[in-house]
Amino acid sequence: HIQVTVVDLNEQRIIDWNDPNTDNIPIYEPGLSEIVLEARGRNLFFSTEVEKAIDEAQVIFISVNTPTKTYGKGKGMAADLKYIELCARQIAKVAKQNKIVVEKSTLPVRTAEAIKSILDNTGNGVQFQILSNPEFLAEGTAVTDLLNPDRILIGGDSTPEGEAAINALVDVYANWVNKDKILTTNVWSSELSKLTANAFLAQRISSINAMSELCEKTGADVNEVARAIGMDSRIGPKFLKASVGFGGSCFQKDILNLVYIAKSYGLNEVADYWEQVIIMNDHQKRRFSNKIVQTLYNTVADKKITFLGWAFKKDTNDTRESAAIYVADDLINEQAKISVYDPKVSRNKMMSDLDYLETRPAEENAKSLTTFGNVYDACRGSHAIAVLTEWDEFTTYDWQKIYESMHKPAFVFDGRNILNAKELQSIGFVYNGIGS
Numbered sequence: 001h002i003q004v005t006v007v008d009l010n011e012q013r014i015i016d017w018n019d020p021n022t023d024n025i026p027i028y029e030p031g032l033s034e035i036v037l038e039a040r041g042r043n044l045f046f047s048t049e050v051e052k053a054i055d056e057a058q059v060i061f062i063s064v065n066t067p068t069k070t071y072g073k074g075k076g077m078a079a080d081l082k083y084i085e086l087c088a089r090q091i092a093k094v095a096k097q098n099k100i101v102v103e104k105s106t107l108p109v110r111t112a113e114a115i116k117s118i119l120d121n122t123g124n125g126v127q128f129q130i131l132s133n134p135e136f137l138a139e140g141t142a143v144t145d146l147l148n149p150d151r152i153l154i155g156g157d158s159t160p161e162g163e164a165a166i167n168a169l170v171d172v173y174a175n176w177v178n179k180d181k182i183l184t185t186n187v188w189s190s191e192l193s194k195l196t197a198n199a200f201l202a203q204r205i206s207s208i209n210a211m212s213e214l215c216e217k218t219g220a221d222v223n224e225v226a227r228a229i230g231m232d233s234r235i236g237p238k239f240l241k242a243s244v245g246f247g248g249s250c251f252q253k254d255i256l257n258l259v260y261i262a263k264s265y266g267l268n269e270v271a272d273y274w275e276q277v278i279i280m281n282d283h284q285k286r287r288f289s290n291k292i293v294q295t296l297y298n299t300v301a302d303k304k305i306t307f308l309g310w311a312f313k314k315d316t317n318d319t320r321e322s323a324a325i326y327v328a329d330d331l332i333n334e335q336a337k338i339s340v341y342d343p344k345v346s347r348n349k350m351m352s353d354l355d356y357l358e359t360r361p362a363e364e365n366a367k368s369l370t371t372f373g374n375v376y377d378a379c380r381g382s383h384a385i386a387v388l389t390e391w392d393e394f395t396t397y398d399w400q401k402i403y404e405s406m407h408k409p410a411f412v413f414d415g416r417n418i419l420n421a422k423e424l425q426s427i428g429f430v431y432n433g434i435g436s
């Protein structure tokens with residue numbers, strides 16, 4: 001019974017969301033195309049008529065991106081709030097009735113204040129209530145996370161108007177979420193909780209990745225260590241999978257933002273503490289590419305190295321901050337020839353990821369990276385395989401057939417620890433996992 005209109009200035013994006021074949025919508029996410037198919041045209045609409053949608057809405061979610069700043073003060077660390085501000089100004093210009101404005105984008109603490117100031121000072125005298133409602137869903141499991149969230153967090157003012165706005169949003173979620181899972185807080189607690197949750201999750205990965213390097217030196221096995229510590233109910237088993245490094249649009253950006261905020265308050269120890277999570281993650285990616293070079297007799301020049309996966313995790317076509325990009329960049333510096341198979345990522349996306357780094361001219365990137373539509377072609381004639389994404393299908397291949405088509409010795413660098421090491425070794429592969 002709630003009408004949802006998604007608006008975007010980008011016309012092509014909206015055309016894609018309105019594609020009659022919902023398998024072609026711009027984001028691949030299990031279960032999403034089915035939901036769009038069911039609801040689109042009934043109570044879900046995609047449109048470029050931004051002003052009309054603002055005018056008609058009672059609640060407006062600002063869900064634009066807040067990338068790390070690439071210029072000026074806070075370059076490389078602070079969140080770029082350009083798009084948030086443009087949204088706020090447009091809402092202020094158009095709104096003729098009171099509205100609830102919800103921050104859905106991840107934002108630095110006290111951003112709501114800035115939004116409120118823009119809305120109150122440039123608007124038409126209407127009342128705005130600003131709520132913070134951070135999104136905790138993870139890619140690849142977005143639909144199930146949304147339908148069964150661990151919690152919903154809503155921050156708002158403790159004035160009567162603020163509380164009324166909070167309750168209005170609680171009522172929306174209460175349609176499918178149990179009320180005891182809906183937390184209400186002040187705006188700043190809510191804003192900071194999102195950064196904190198991502199920092200804690202990323203910290204667990206950097207912690208286990210730090211141990212993975214120590215395991216490799218000492219003969220311990222990081223998977224066994226993770227299992228042993230994860231059974232301590234105080235630690236818990238999730239987010240302890242050692243990997244080639246975390247990627248995605250959130251962890252690095254949010255931690256850099258947290259570090260920037262801490263520094264701006266003069267909290268240098270706090271800033272340094274969290275920055276170490278990023279330093280460890282960068283080290284882990286570089287360590288993986290170094291290991292490939294060292295193992296292949298200190299040279300990969302003109303050797304074919306096959307990447308299984310380019311996405312930052314399985315079940316998504318998102319590649320933002322994917323470890324694959326940085327590992328490929330390092331290996332191309334060493335003049336390797338990279339061939340990639342990813343079930344969902346297009347060649348164009350891979351090329352634009354590499355070109356974005358500006359390490360070398362685009363033509364050189366194009367010559368150094370070849371893509372394949374299936375794993376067997378991608379591996380034929382290669383010296384080594386590197387697993388960069390944990391796609392389930394990688395565990396189901398005919399590895400004997402792959403082995404026979406490769407240069408010998410044939411190496412596997414399992415950056416996700418998903419393959420069966422014993423089986424691969426018995427076929428003849430030289431297997432290298434993370435942390436064992």
Ligand code: UDX
Nearest residue numbers: 135136137138139239240241243246247248250312313
């Ligand atoms: C994350 C948060 O989980 C989510 O709550 C928030 O809303 C957005 O950021 P997302 O980036 O989509 O979600 O994916 P996530 O599952 O958290 O994985 C992030 C990265 O960490 C991936 O590259 C993943 O492969 C890696 N990872 C995750 C590990 O290397 N080891 C693990 O044990 C878990």
